[in-house]
Amino acid sequence: MLNTSTTPALEFKSSTFFSPILILFTNDIAAIEQTLHEKIKLAPEFFKDSPVIIDLRELNKQNQELDFTCVIELLRRIGFFPVGIRGGNDQQNKQARALFIPIDTVRDLGSSIVIGETQKPEAVQQTNIKSETAPPKESVKPAAIPPVPAAATLITHPIRSGQRIYASGDLIILSQVSAGAEIMAEGNIHVYNTLRGRALAGVHGNTAARIFCFDLQAELISIAGDYKTSEDINKQTYKNPVQIYLQDHALIIKEIA
Amino acid sequence: MARIIVVTSGKGGVGKTTTSAAIAMGLAKRGHKTAVIDFDVGLRNLDLILGCERRVVYDFINVINGEASLNQALIRDKNCNLLYILPASQTRDKDALTQEGVGKVLDELSKDFEYIVCDSPAGIEKGANLALYFADDAFVVTNPEISSVRDSDRMLGILSSKSRRAEKNEEPIKEYLLLTRYDADRVKLGEMLSLEDVQEILSLELLGIIPESKSVLSASNAGMPVILDEKSEAGQAYADVVARYLGEKLPHRFIDGKQGFLKRLFGGRK
Numbered sequence: 001m002l003n004t005s006t007t008p009a010l011e012f013k014s015s016t017f018f019s020p021i022l023i024l025f026t027n028d029i030a031a032i033e034q035t036l037h038e039k040i041k042l043a044p045e046f047f048k049d050s051p052v053i054i055d056l057r058e059l060n061k062q063n064q065e066l067d068f069t070c071v072i073e074l075l076r077r078i079g080f081f082p083v084g085i086r087g088g089n090d091q092q093n094k095q096a097r098a099l100f101i102p103i104d105t106v107r108d109l110g111s112s113i114v115i116g117e118t119q120k121p122e123a124v125q126q127t128n129i130k131s132e133t134a135p136p137k138e139s140v141k142p143a144a145i146p147p148v149p150a151a152a153t154l155i156t157h158p159i160r161s162g163q164r165i166y167a168s169g170d171l172i173i174l175s176q177v178s179a180g181a182e183i184m185a186e187g188n189i190h191v192y193n194t195l196r197g198r199a200l201a202g203v204h205g206n207t208a209a210r211i212f213c214f215d216l217q218a219e220l221i222s223i224a225g226d227y228k229t230s231e232d233i234n235k236q237t238y239k240n241p242v243q244i245y246l247q248d249h250a251l252i253i254k255e256i257a
Numbered sequence: 258m259a260r261i262i263v264v265t266s267g268k269g270g271v272g273k274t275t276t277s278a279a280i281a282m283g284l285a286k287r288g289h290k291t292a293v294i295d296f297d298v299g300l301r302n303l304d305l306i307l308g309c310e311r312r313v314v315y316d317f318i319n320v321i322n323g324e325a326s327l328n329q330a331l332i333r334d335k336n337c338n339l340l341y342i343l344p345a346s347q348t349r350d351k352d353a354l355t356q357e358g359v360g361k362v363l364d365e366l367s368k369d370f371e372y373i374v375c376d377s378p379a380g381i382e383k384g385a386n387l388a389l390y391f392a393d394d395a396f397v398v399t400n401p402e403i404s405s406v407r408d409s410d411r412m413l414g415i416l417s418s419k420s421r422r423a424e425k426n427e428e429p430i431k432e433y434l435l436l437t438r439y440d441a442d443r444v445k446l447g448e449m450l451s452l453e454d455v456q457e458i459l460s461l462e463l464l465g466i467i468p469e470s471k472s473v474l475s476a477s478n479a480g481m482p483v484i485l486d487e488k489s490e491a492g493q494a495y496a497d498v499v500a501r502y503l504g505e506k507l508p509h510r511f512i513d514g515k516q517g518f519l520k521r522l523f524g525g526r527k
Contacts, residue, residue: 160414161407178410
């Protein structure tokens with residue numbers, strides 16, 4: 001029978017989720033298992049039944065063979081839910097598909113302007129679990145990983161409609177950001193002028209990132225994937241100097257007195 | 258070396274061709290040898306506004322393709338012998354334009370002319386991109402309404418990132434605002450954006466406000482650039498624009514509209 005009620009049976013929506021990404025630096029299953037157990041011991045609640053995405057880019061850069069099926073079995077055995085793979089080679093992607101694990105191909109930033117190379121402090125360990133958004137846009141990490149935080153990017157000219165700016169550290173803009181422009185930073189965003197476009201801070205999952213602006217008229221603001229559109233922005237803070245930060249997964253917009 | 262001016266907007270119908278014809282004529286009238294090029298290949302209009310449509314033999318694309326020399330294609334204006342028009346081809350499309358070809362034509366014109374005015378087509382595709390690529394100055398033509406302002410803003414982004422000056426890391430293109438079809442009465446009624454509203458978003462050096470005027474349409478139909486109609490407000494406004502561009506300090510007019518005494522008496526609209 002057809003459903004005759006007015007509510008539809010289903011609806012598709014787009015959404016952003018947090019998921020830890022497991023970056024493998026070795027193909028030694030025993031070593032992986034041991035390090036994982038150590039990590040879990042540190043925060044058992046955090047990792048309990050946690051979804052995880054397996055990142056094989058580092059491993060494949062070093063041309064290390066990996067029994068992907070074995071890794072998945074291991075993860076499932078100790079309580080993870082593998083939900084994706086990225087950076088895998090053909091063979092690994094094929095295995096993933098056989099195990100019903102979705103494959104993410106690493107996309108680059110398209111036409112956007114990337115300023116400053118990604119320079120993230122990354123502890124070189126055997127396994128390294130980081131929290132990241134499953135992001136629509138992400139940059140490819142460079143092979144070299146110097147332990148230096150990315151420098152701030154300073155822009156003094158207006159960001160016009162249709163322009164995109166990406167900064168791997170903090171982003172400081174002294175001029176206005178027009179409606180239809182998009183500014184993104186892995187760190188904080190400062191706009192010492194009117195912000196009319198979209199501003200996305202902490203795009204790689206840094207929940208401590210903040211947005212500061214002199215005059216908030218933004219189309220969209222986002223920190224580490226949590227976002228608000230201009231419709232949801234309280235009219236009281238609209239057109240005022242504010243700071244925006246995350247508190248318990250909620251975006252807080254606070255006037256700077 | 259000639260100074261290359263692009264007249265651009267993003268949005269169509271805001272007055273790019275009217276402006277191109279007017280300022281090219283204005284520059285020539287003041288004694289500067291000026292060429293004006295129609296980049297709207299396939300939708301040739303500039304020749305109509307300048308009243309030389311019956312004298313077009315060769316066009317811009319013929320010159321780019323080497324089928325005619327520049328001297329064969331350039332049409333000397335009948336009102337001012339320092340103004341020359343390079344018409345667009347009506348039978349081709351924008352793909353016939355190449356960066357190399359446009360560059361070569363501009364180089365050759367540069368030797369002989371003081372100013373080259375490039376009349377950009379609407380949009381942000383090839384024709385518009387090539388019209389602005391070689392520019393030194395940009396006249397951003399904007400109507401006082403939000404979609405035009407947004408498109409101008411987009412065009413400013415392209416000017417600052419996709420021009421030759423941007424690619425070679427030279428001094429950026431100098432950008433000027435021309436607010437056209439401005440109706441002070443409708444601004445007062447809140448039906449149109451004010452100069453202030455527009456400048457809040459674009460914040461550019463204002464070269465002039467061209468008031469909405471019946472004389473623009475009648476001048477176009479007659480094939481006479483409106484700047485030659487010295488009695489009309491639009492003609493005077495364009496003359497001011499040219500003077501300001503050449504460095505004269507003139508107060509801005511037409512912001513508050515004309516309040517004739519009859520109108521004050523009866524409050525009617527013209």
